[in-house]
Amino acid sequence: MAPEYLSSACPHDCPSTCALEVERLDAHTIGKVRGAADNDYTLGVICDKVSRYRERIHHPDRLSHPLRRTGPKGSGKFEPVSWDDALDEVAGAFKHATAQHGAEAVWP
Numbered sequence: 054m055a056p057e058y059l060s061s062a063c064p065h066d067c068p069s070t071c072a073l074e075v076e077r078l079d080a081h082t083i084g085k086v087r088g089a090a091d092n093d094y095t096l097g098v099i100c101d102k103v104s105r106y107r108e109r110i111h112h113p114d115r116l117s118h119p120l121r122r123t124g125p126k127g128s129g130k131f132e133p134v135s136w137d138d139a140l141d142e143v144a145g146a147f148k149h150a151t152a153q154h155g156a157e158a159v160w161p
Contacts, residue, residue, distance in 0.1 A: 056084065063103050071095050071103065083107050 056076050063071040072092040076084030086106045090097035109115065119139030124130030134142075150158045 058087075060089065063099070064106075065100075065102060067100075069095055069100075071099050073099065073103070083110060 058074040058076050061073045061075045063069070063073055072089035072095070074087050074089050076086070078084045084107065086099070086103060088095055088097040088099040119134050119136060120131035121134045121139070121142070122130065123132050147159045
């Protein structure tokens with residue numbers, strides 16, 4: 054059976070905005086990641102970071118839920134928190150930074 058490739062876009066924030074073809078092995082697993090040959094700008098070329106995307110996505114040490122630091126920075130002490138709590142905390146920090154230092158402190 055031929056591998057199934059889906060069209061996608063690079064998740065990295067760079068100016069090339071590469072079009073990708075991603076092999077789907079099952080509903081939760083990707084295989085090869087390659088550049089879309091029909092992209093006029095990149096002509097199927099992708100960077101080293103995204104070429105190894107599969108290894109990062111499926112790495113056993115990859116974080117799968119948000120964590121809140123419970124000890125001093127660098128201590129490695131964290132606790133799991135819900136996505137709702139994590140997003141509320143980040144949104145609150147953005148609002149605080151914006152109020153204290155202006156919008157460009159968060160959104161340059």
